[in-house]
Amino acid sequence: MAMKIRLARAGTKKRPYYHIVVADHAAPRDGKFIDVIGAFNPMLGKTDEARVKLDAAKAAEWLKKGAQPTDRVLRFLDKAGVAKRPARNNPQKALPGKKRIEREKLAADVAAKVAAAAAAAAEAPAAEAPQA
Secondary structure: OOEEEEEEEEEEOOEEEEEEEEEEOOOOOOOOOOEEEEEEOOOOOOOOHHHEEEOHHHHHHHHHOOOEEOHHHHHHHHHHOOOOOOOOOOHHHHOOOHHHHHHHHHHHHHHHHHHHHHHHHHHHHHHHOOOO
């Protein structure tokens, strides 16, 4: 049986609360589970100690049995020192999209034309000014 360590949603509408559970991979998100190993309350601040409650011993035991954690749970396990989360690197994520590049190029062209017209307008009256 393939097992997952994942979040099961509880709480009310607009007030999420999650249980960290071990469940069969085919079980529904909030359905049947095997064991509860912790809880996650995203409504609390990121520095609050009660935000994530995790039984590290149970988690380590389930990992030894072959349970696969989801990405979010793996973050919690890594912070608790139970499992190692490999670093991810996506340098393309920070780059602007095609449409933004086109808009910026168009704006730069318009700004260059306006600057050239302003410079030409500033030179023209100085050359035509009558001398007294």
